[in-house]
Amino acid sequence: MIERVIMPDLGVTGSELTLVEWQAxxxxxxxxxxxxxxxxxxxxxxxxxxxxxGYLRKILAAEGTPVxxxxxxxxxxxxxxxxxxxxxxxATEADTATETPSHSLPTVGEVQRGATATEDLLVSGxxxxxxxxxxxxxxxxxxxxxxxxxxxxFLQGKVPGTLHQCQGQEGVAVGVCAGLRRDDVIxxxxxxxxxxxxxxxxxxxxxAEIWGKAAGCAGGKGGQxxxxxxxxxxxxxxxxxGANIPIATGSALGFKLSGSDRVAVSFFGDGASNAGxxxxxxxxxxxxxxxxxxxxxxxxxxxxxHISLTSKVIDIxxxxxxxxxxxxxxxxMDVIAVYHAAREAIERARxxxxxxxxxxxxxxxxxxxxxxxxxxxGDEELEAWRARDPIPKLGEQLxxxxxxxxxxxxxxxxxxxxxxxxxxxxxxxxPEPLPAACLGPIYAERERS
Amino acid sequence: MPSDASTETxxxxxxxxxRDAMAIAMRKDPAVFLLGEDxxxxxxxxxxxxxxxGLSDEFGHDRVMxxxxxxxxxxGAAVGAAVxxxxxxxxxQYGDFVFLAMDQVVNQAAKVHYMTDGAMRAPLVLRLPVGAxxxxxxxxxxxxxxxxxxxxxxxxCPSNPYxxxxxxxxxxxDDNPVVFLEHKLLxxxxxxxxxxxxxxxxxxxxxxxxxxxxxxxxVRRTGADLTILANMLxxxxxxxxxxxxxxxxxxxxxxxxxxxxxxDMATVGESVKKTKRALIVEEDNLTGGWGxxxxxxxxxxxxxxxxxxxxxxxxxxxxxxxxxxxxREYVPSVERIVDVAREMLKG
Numbered sequence: 178m179i180e181r182v183i184m185p186d187l188g189v190t191g192s193e194l195t196l197v198e199w200q201a202x203x204x205x206x207x208x209x210x211x212x213x214x215x216x217x218x219x220x221x222x223x224x225x226x227x228x229x230x231g232y233l234r235k236i237l238a239a240e241g242t243p244v245x246x247x248x249x250x251x252x253x254x255x256x257x258x259x260x261x262x263x264x265x266x267x268a269t270e271a272d273t274a275t276e277t278p279s280h281s282l283p284t285v286g287e288v289q290r291g292a293t294a295t296e297d298l299l300v301s302g303x304x305x306x307x308x309x310x311x312x313x314x315x316x317x318x319x320x321x322x323x324x325x326x327x328x329x330x331f332l333q334g335k336v337p338g339t340l341h342q343c344q345g346q347e348g349v350a351v352g353v354c355a356g357l358r359r360d361d362v363i364x365x366x367x368x369x370x371x372x373x374x375x376x377x378x379x380x381x382x383x384x385a386e387i388w389g390k391a392a393g394c395a396g397g398k399g400g401q402x403x404x405x406x407x408x409x410x411x412x413x414x415x416x417x418x419g420a421n422i423p424i425a426t427g428s429a430l431g432f433k434l435s436g437s438d439r440v441a442v443s444f445f446g447d448g449a450s451n452a453g454x455x456x457x458x459x460x461x462x463x464x465x466x467x468x469x470x471x472x473x474x475x476x477x478x479x480x481x482x483h484i485s486l487t488s489k490v491i492d493i494x495x496x497x498x499x500x501x502x503x504x505x506x507x508x509x510m511d512v513i514a515v516y517h518a519a520r521e522a523i524e525r526a527r528x529x530x531x532x533x534x535x536x537x538x539x540x541x542x543x544x545x546x547x548x549x550x551x552x553x554x555g556d557e558e559l560e561a562w563r564a565r566d567p568i569p570k571l572g573e574q575l576x577x578x579x580x581x582x583x584x585x586x587x588x589x590x591x592x593x594x595x596x597x598x599x600x601x602x603x604x605x606x607x608p609e610p611l612p613a614a615c616l617g618p619i620y621a622e623r624e625r626s
Numbered sequence: 627m628p629s630d631a632s633t634e635t636x637x638x639x640x641x642x643x644x645r646d647a648m649a650i651a652m653r654k655d656p657a658v659f660l661l662g663e664d665x666x667x668x669x670x671x672x673x674x675x676x677x678x679x680g681l682s683d684e685f686g687h688d689r690v691m692x693x694x695x696x697x698x699x700x701x702g703a704a705v706g707a708a709v710x711x712x713x714x715x716x717x718x719q720y721g722d723f724v725f726l727a728m729d730q731v732v733n734q735a736a737k738v739h740y741m742t743d744g745a746m747r748a749p750l751v752l753r754l755p756v757g758a759x760x761x762x763x764x765x766x767x768x769x770x771x772x773x774x775x776x777x778x779x780x781x782x783c784p785s786n787p788y789x790x791x792x793x794x795x796x797x798x799x800d801d802n803p804v805v806f807l808e809h810k811l812l813x814x815x816x817x818x819x820x821x822x823x824x825x826x827x828x829x830x831x832x833x834x835x836x837x838x839x840x841x842x843x844x845v846r847r848t849g850a851d852l853t854i855l856a857n858m859l860x861x862x863x864x865x866x867x868x869x870x871x872x873x874x875x876x877x878x879x880x881x882x883x884x885x886x887x888x889x890d891m892a893t894v895g896e897s898v899k900k901t902k903r904a905l906i907v908e909e910d911n912l913t914g915g916w917g918x919x920x921x922x923x924x925x926x927x928x929x930x931x932x933x934x935x936x937x938x939x940x941x942x943x944x945x946x947x948x949x950x951x952x953x954r955e956y957v958p959s960v961e962r963i964v965d966v967a968r969e970m971l972k973g
Contacts (some may be wrong), residue, residue, distance in 0.1 A: 178901070241738055280886050286771075339659060345956070362710070364706075395741060395742050395743045395745070396743030397743075398740060398741050398742070399742065399743075403741055403742075405742060405745070407745055407746070412709065412746075413738065413742050413746065415734070415798075417729055417733050417734070420702065420729055420730065420733065422702070423698055423699040423701075423702025423703050423705075423706065423730065424702050424703070424705050424706035424709075424734065425706055426699065426702070426703050426706060427703030427704060427705055427706020427707040427708070427714070428701060428706040428707060428710045429706070430691075430703055430706070431706065431707035431708075431710040431711065431712040432710065433688075434659055434688060434689065434707075434712065435657070435711070435712065445946065453698060454698050454702065454729075457694070457696035457697075457698045457699035457702070458698075458699050458702060460694055460699070460701040461693060461694060461696060461700075461703060464694065465691070564727065565837070571654075593693060609877045617738070617740070617744075618739060618740060618743070618744040619740060619777050619778055619803055620739070620747075620778070620780070620801075620802050620888075621739050621744070621747035621801035622801065623799065623800060623801050624801060
């Protein structure tokens, strides 16, 4: 099959990007994820990767030329000798249709929201069984593959809107959520996929939301930064940095006041730790002994700005001392360590011991958002963190220490992939929300008298 | 709407009526709790204006929760509690301090219902003491307009004890965020907390549970020549102006704009159709105020009926000055209302 390679929408100003250099020649085999060409945008130089394995057959855009976003720059094929006059598959056709839905389409209320939730991850007890470890591994793989798959689709121009991806940080999401009950709640951020899937959110509903479809978890009102699944305690993720810290505190106070033993978790990054809401929210939680766990994913960068440029305190957990609560710095690339620290904090919160500030040292492999090439950090740094990737680390342990066959891990990866592709298919096939849906709901109808 | 069979009434000030509303709501619903600065401290003063005085004795310090001076956390915590089923009533000690929490009001509370396509609701009340009381620009502005421009919140601003109690009970039980403005010169204080030049309306208020529907305005005086639309303290000045106008042979109708969002255009429209003249009186700055929105709506819907352009009497577009002589000039007075009304009826 002949496929068009397009100039991706990197969220830049203007409608064109300059193709600086090809990193493969016509006839070369290019593996999925390896660099295909380099472009220059107002945010710097960006390497565009191949979205699938294949042969670079024909280059359509010469080096040094500006190219319209979304237009074809090359043709690729699965085999080296497929005839090029075959009809190229239009990457933008069908999937990003913008036509007004016809009256025959179901209304928002009638649409069956994608309901296949990922299973509960809750690991009971302080000792991790092999089965628990396998499930944690599988969930990390699901998140990684999901994010990678979306990135490939993004490169093909098939993802509407923005993406903030979490590859590299899966260990934190999975380790923390493995210690939570289904009725505990999490508050995530603009980078929500890992947390949501770790908590067991419906893959189909969040995918449809990212695609802006009526079947999305928020009917298309939220978008990529506002994913949720209330049935598993995944509260709507928040795109105002730091805002969920006082909110999670409030939910925890609500639990406490109503005599419940539920726990709230606030996920945020190192960047949020410099926002006023961090101070206000944690201090309030501390003084009221709210059952909340503050989880700082310290990935060293607030968008592009290194932590050393924004804070004299490099270990965010040290700040816990200012609020009189425990603060722990943990390796976020070790899902087992993540779990044990989280579990202790969660149990402390549940048993009335108040909040904990957990800091997990971690790293996001991709840039801050879709158009960020990450030029503010060196390859060596990236490679050093990749070498500590939480997924192979746990995979190797499962094989070496727990008698799991490598093949079993591969099968599990394939199953995740199938699940992901099914969810994406569901999202792409789902109808758009009806235009009139933009008008509400603004006010909730009163339920009690 | 709940209402107790008892017809017993008691003379109450606004502060007492508001306190009574919160006590009734808390007695009936364990989900209701209060949070704010200095609201429950034993031996303290019951918030900035005595409204919560004594409530912590009955309900304890968990439900009458004193907070740090941290408005973002107060409103943020109210949002977080509301989305898990509680009904928080958050107090800003002065309405001016809400600007420290605007992210939580505008980006969080107001949007959560819409952004979740109706899956979540944030039933919270945000109480804001407002109004010029010789404390200067950071302790006396009226901030209704900011919230009119924030889809998802309701805006309530009572002018008397009966409405204060009934509207607060309705607000606490509403399933949406309600910004509840209370004018400092209408509270009626206790001892040394009494405000200079305050009005302190006291009236017989039912002791039981009742609600005044949110989204309604009330005709306080009927008249044929023009409609004066005002809220909170300005309502009282508008009524004073109407009395004076009657001496000049002008028969003014006065509407208490006790709710600004949702806006009861039916009642406003009916009145303006009858009088053919609308004069809006607000304590807030002129530009972009609630009066501007109301004037636009009257113009759009009733242009053909009007015999005079809609007029506004409002504070000038400057911060609120502190000196008594300057504040008197700044806040719309009975005289200014009378002057503009008379201009509107000339020739």
